[in-house]
Amino acid sequence: MKQVVQNYKSGELALLDVPVPGCKPGGVLVRSAYSLISTGTELMKVSEAGMSMLGKARSRPDQVAKVVQSVATNGVPATYRKVMGKLDSYTPLGYSLCGVVEEVGAGVDDVKAGDLVACAGNEHALHAELNWVPKNLYAPVPDGLAARHAAFGTVGSIALQGVRQGESRLGEVALVIGLGLIGQLVTQLLTASGVRVVGADPDPERCALAERLGAAACGDPASAAVESAVAELTGGHGVDQVYLAAGGGSNQPVELAARLCRDRGRVVDIGKCRLDLPWNAYYEKELDVRFSRSYGPGRYDPEYELEGRDYPIGYVRWTERRNLACFLDLVARGRVDVEPLVSHVAGFDDAVETYRRLKDGDLKAVAVLFRYPEQAAEKEAAAPVLTVPAVRRNGAAPAPARAAGPVRLAFVGAGNYATSMLLPHLAGRDGVELSTVVTTTALSGANAQRKFGFAGATTDLDAVLGDTSVDAVFVVTRHSSHAELTRKALLAGKAVFVEKPLALTEDELAGVLAAVEESGNDRLQVGFNRRFAPLLREGKQRFGARTGPASLRYLVNAGRLDHGSWYLRQDTEGSRFAGEGGHFIDTASWLLDADPVSVYAVAAPGNEDLQVVLRYPDGSTATISYVTTGAAGFPKETLDLVADGKVLRLDDFVRASLFVDAGGARKRWVSSRLPKARDKGQEAELAAFVRAVRTGGPMPVPLESLAATTAATLAVRTGLAGGVPVTLAGAR
Structure with missing residues (x-):
């Protein structure tokens, strides 16, 4: 099989042919589908390997201390041979992947061959076609979660453990310094927990990405933008927690943390940045400095990781494996979105070139995935198929022609688009009567009634749907409610004009078309005005x-x-x-x-x-x-x-x-x-809809076309x- 390796002495990267690992008891043999490059941790290791011996020593003072101790114990010649032998060997890369169980070892009964699992560990979830993974370092992938998304499991667990160390509470404000892969995940996890997040990163694209994924505001830590956002969100008191997700040799992150954290706030170190704590600043605020140890409890404990001895849940609620399973569940339920973080997907055969491009800066990325040959072959053999639901009218016929008289319209929603682009073309139009406006707040309904001449305003949707004098209902609400409101109005026998989109999921679209079949009412128009x-x-x-x-x-x-x-x-x-x-x-x-x-x-x-x-x-x-x-x-x-x-x-x-x-x-x-x-x-579209409702003629756009576009x-x-x-x- 093939595996990505690096020679730490020369810096050489290679895709090496190595023996297939055996399936030992207490674990499973996993064939990789996708593995994730941690663009922070792994690139730091790759960069260090390319340094001179002096540079390596400066970057790893902890290892230098071990060498000095070895010299004192074993002498210079023996220590030199030991160090050079270790440096001049291939070492693995990678620690986060998703794959298919190929073989199950003795003592494992929670998965079987063919199951999809997410795997963790810098000795077990490597960039390799096959890996043996012990029981506490894998977790089954929830149904419906894509393999490429499950490959984020380990880095997600790192971010999750950091958030747990911060002990965030609903309504608090947090500062995330460093918006790389871990920082982006921390931002989403905090947002999902009801915490407002300010992000700090010198890269404007990463700031924009974090804002799209839920951050309240982001900016360059060297600018005044971050400080202003913190002051506005906290009333000048400072954030409740700071998460250090940055790397590098600058001491700016810990200094910024001290400046923007509130009195007795918490500072959590997740990344590997310089930590020369400014004593006075941290002492005067009595800041609580915490470290987040990788994926969670169990990390670096051989009895847990290798021997599969779990910690009782009553004593240790969140272990490595439970963190991994929790993160996969959050992604599967849509609480965390990892797809926007995927900057590049490379074939595994291109692994060495991909690392080179990342190291040289030719490829700027938040997260990069390796796709393995078997996965590529499966994709070629079975391309995704999305079924366009068939439109079944169940005997539906065109609505009968109306007697002379105005078409009575009800509006559900009176937001900016409705009041600026639709209602101005309907208010005062001959043959149209604005009957009722339905809003979630009484005042917005009263405002729409006053401005556009609605006969009535209410917050009771069911009353409007049950009003036989209403000919058509306009659904102009937020996107997530369109499909359900449209379905209800169709079942009530109303002609419906719904702003785009008609639906956000395949199930929602199928539900709307099922309402057409059930009711025989196909009088539907979507606001495709162009x-x-x-x-x-x-x-x-x-x-x-x-x-x-x-x-x-x-x-x-x-x-x-x-x-x-x-x-x-x-x-x-x-x-x-x-x-x-x-x-x-x-x-x-x-x-x-x-x-x-x-x-x-x-x-x-x-x-x-x-x-x-x-x-x-x-x-x-x-x-x-x-x-x-x-x-x-x-x-x-x-x-x-x-x-x-x-x-x-x-x-x-x-x-x-x-x-x-x-x-x-x-x-x-x-x-x-x-x-x-x-x-x-918009004006011509509304005129066509009103005409169809008045005459009982066909809707302006065929229902089949609306379904196909959606x-x-x-x-x-x-x-x-x-x-x-x-x-x-x-x-x-």
Whole structure:
């Protein structure tokens, strides 16, 4: 089998052929699926190996002390031979992986061959195709948790043990210094515990990532931003805990900890940074300095790690293994999201080159995974498939034509989008009556009633759904509630207009379509307004019918979110692309007159930039570049459609143009520049919906198309997790 090794004397890295380990009693033989490079700990070891002998001595004074003691005991010649022999040997790398149990040793009864397990230990969870792992250093992977995510188990346990040492309590404020891999995980664990987090790191991309994953604010420790955030969140008292997750030789982290920690606060050292404690500062505040020992109780105890002797849970609640299992559970339940931390996935055969790129700075990463050959082969053999739920109407028929009279609308939600983009087009419109607005707080409902002329305002949704005079319900709430509210309104027999997204999970989408089948009510519209934009509609008409496949490019310069935006709550509201990506997929599908049959998505490391490639039945493709790191002054949306010697270009819904090569002649159409603000189609979309409700005619967008677009949006998440295209089974 192959294993990554390093010669500490020369610094040489190699992928070495070594014997397969035996399966000893008290453990299991595990075939690796993914192993994780700890870009802090492992790169420090790799860098040290490349130093001169003097440099090695300076970096490891603890080892120098052992050498001096050996000289005193055994003499210089014997000590020299011993040290050189140890240095000039191959040593392993790695300590966090996920794999499949290949063989079970005697005395093990909690797993069987074929089970997926996460493994820990710098002697047992190595970057190797096979590892023997003792019982207390592995944990079964919960159902549904991807192997690449379970590979974070060990580093997650390190972060979890650090948080436990801090004894954080609900409502406290913590400072995390160093936003590398451990710091990012500590931030998420604290946030999940109800602790507000301020992060400090000189890298702005890591600061932005931590904010997206839950931190209240982050900044460069050398700037005033961190100090200001701490003062604002704590009323000037200082944070309750500081977590040192930084490395290097600077003493700045411990000095910053003393300055920003409250009186009698706690400082927890998780990383390996310089610890020259400024005595006066720590003494005057009586700071409690604590160390977090790796993965938790049991670490470095051979009876626990090698012999499998567990500590009684009544005396030691959280051991290494229990920490490992706990972290896997948190990831499986979505309380911790490790996918945004994955900067790069490399094939195991490229391990040496990957280390070189990391060491030289060519590859900047928070976390890097090795994918092993068997895992790659499985992916090629069984690419992910996401089924587009079939739309079954159970005898549903178009709603009967209404008698003359206004269409009575109820709104569930009256937030910023509803009050700025929808209600202004409906208030005062002929043939429309705003019946009732439903909000969670009485005052917001009263405000909407006053501004837009609703006949009534309430917090009772059931009363509105039971009101037979209400013709249609608008669902304009936060993303996590869309599917359930839509389902209830459909079952109540109402026509429904729901803002995007229709659903955040496959189960939610299936639930909405099940409500259609159960009720026979298919009167549903999702707020995909761009297909109704006047410029885009005229451009499509001028482009005309296609005879061959098309290529479409859609650049979305989404920009960064403001601090505190609820879009950042990905654990409850889904990713940002899940929330608004349906807009762009729907627009592409409408322009190409088809629904996608496969989705391939890749993400840029350290941010939310995505490239999404959609493939259509006739061979057409659409590439959506969804970026958050562009210049604010650049247009938000630009689109190019190319086919049959024609190019249609849309410039941010302000101007459209068409270039045509026809019979040797070149023609060009350019729209007049819109005299007012950008028209992205909301008014025309609402007019079409109201007309369909009034007349009983078809909904503006077929339900099958809404389901296909939603499924394709959900497939982006699946594709990012697997790194391969996702087939949309059942797509039209």
